[in-house]
Amino acid sequence: MFDNYKDGFINVFGVNLYYKIYGHGKNKMLILHGGPGGSHDYLLPLSSFARENNTVIFYDQCGCGKSEEAKDLQNCARLEYYVEEVEEVRKKLAKDKIILLGHSWGGLLALAYAIKYQNNLKGLIVSSGLSSVPLTVKEMRRLIEKLPEQTKNTIYECERNNDFSSEKCTKAVNEFYIRHLFMFHRFPDFVQNTFNSISNRKIYKIMNGPTEFEITGSIKDIDITNDIKNINIPTLILVGEHDEVTPRVAQVIHDNIKNSLLYVIPNSSHLNFLENPRYYYNAVSNFLKSITSP
Numbered sequence: 001m002f003d004n005y006k007d008g009f010i011n012v013f014g015v016n017l018y019y020k021i022y023g024h025g026k027n028k029m030l031i032l033h034g035g036p037g038g039s040h041d042y043l044l045p046l047s048s049f050a051r052e053n054n055t056v057i058f059y060d061q062c063g064c065g066k067s068e069e070a071k072d073l074q075n076c077a078r079l080e081y082y083v084e085e086v087e088e089v090r091k092k093l094a095k096d097k098i099i100l101l102g103h104s105w106g107g108l109l110a111l112a113y114a115i116k117y118q119n120n121l122k123g124l125i126v127s128s129g130l131s132s133v134p135l136t137v138k139e140m141r142r143l144i145e146k147l148p149e150q151t152k153n154t155i156y157e158c159e160r161n162n163d164f165s166s167e168k169c170t171k172a173v174n175e176f177y178i179r180h181l182f183m184f185h186r187f188p189d190f191v192q193n194t195f196n197s198i199s200n201r202k203i204y205k206i207m208n209g210p211t212e213f214e215i216t217g218s219i220k221d222i223d224i225t226n227d228i229k230n231i232n233i234p235t236l237i238l239v240g241e242h243d244e245v246t247p248r249v250a251q252v253i254h255d256n257i258k259n260s261l262l263y264v265i266p267n268s269s270h271l272n273f274l275e276n277p278r279y280y281y282n283a284v285s286n287f288l289k290s291i292t293s294p
Contacts, residue, residue: 012088018066019059019093023050027292028094030057034104036219037204039065042194043103045273052285057093061085063203077206077218079112086113090120101125104245115227123234123291125284128245128270131253132223133215139246140213143180151175164210173211180244181212182271212244228256235260236287238280240272261287
């Protein structure tokens with residue numbers, strides 16, 4: 001990680017949002033965290049791109065991390081709201097064209113932003129992101145079918161009971177996560193900070209649902225695949241080989257954005273930038289050089 005940063009709060013639509021900025025480079029990178037309802041913390045290793053003439057900007061979205069909740073949380077908990085929030089953050093913290101990188105839900109948000117505001121972008125990086133929630137859920141169900149029989153049956157039982165709080169449910173869900181979310185057995189502290197934020201704030205359950213693979217919240221029907229065909233800026237798509245947001249989901253994005261680049265990161269899952277960092281950073285670094293060189 002890059003060590004030096006400045007942080008603070010900006011007011012967007014009456015909500016104080018926490019931000020953290022690394023570096024003073026010419027190119028502005030804005031990083032969008034996942035969830036919905038996560039925080040910037042787990043993505044802090046991406047601050048390393050500040051060493052390559054980039055200013056790397058993180059922030060916690062409305063109702064997430066260190067940011068405040070909106071008075072009307074249901075109004076905040078919409079894709080359209082967050083698109084406008086990103087634009088306000090860009091205007092306040094970057095002021096000019098940016099490179100937008102979104103991970104997971106942040107990848108969906110980045111795509112939605114690009115549909116409306118691509119003239120404000122130098123480039124777009126979709127990192128384990130999605131354009132269709134229904135397709136992503138379908139793919140996650142396919143992954144569940146490949147789990148050991150007892151684990152799979154336990155997950156289905158927990159879903160039928162609409163209760164994942166028991167020890168056996170937690171264990172079964174964690175078996176899915178270690179295959180497709182993070183392949184190491186222990187989260188680093190900065191990743192755990194994000195999961196603590198997800199547990200302690202309301203947005204994740206409102207927008208997503210009880211688990212990564214049971215999406216029953218307000219985003220469950222979102223599909224912007226047809227709209228991303230209009231994106232014509234340089235676009236890099238990254239996905240883990242064993243990602244819960246699967247390579248098939250990434251391929252659909254790639255197929256619908258003209259001249260986009262797709263990299264499947266070997267030996268990795270959803271947090272592939274931690275599991276196979278060399279591959280991830282080389283892919284992003286080469287992309288950044290291709291779109292920012294004189």
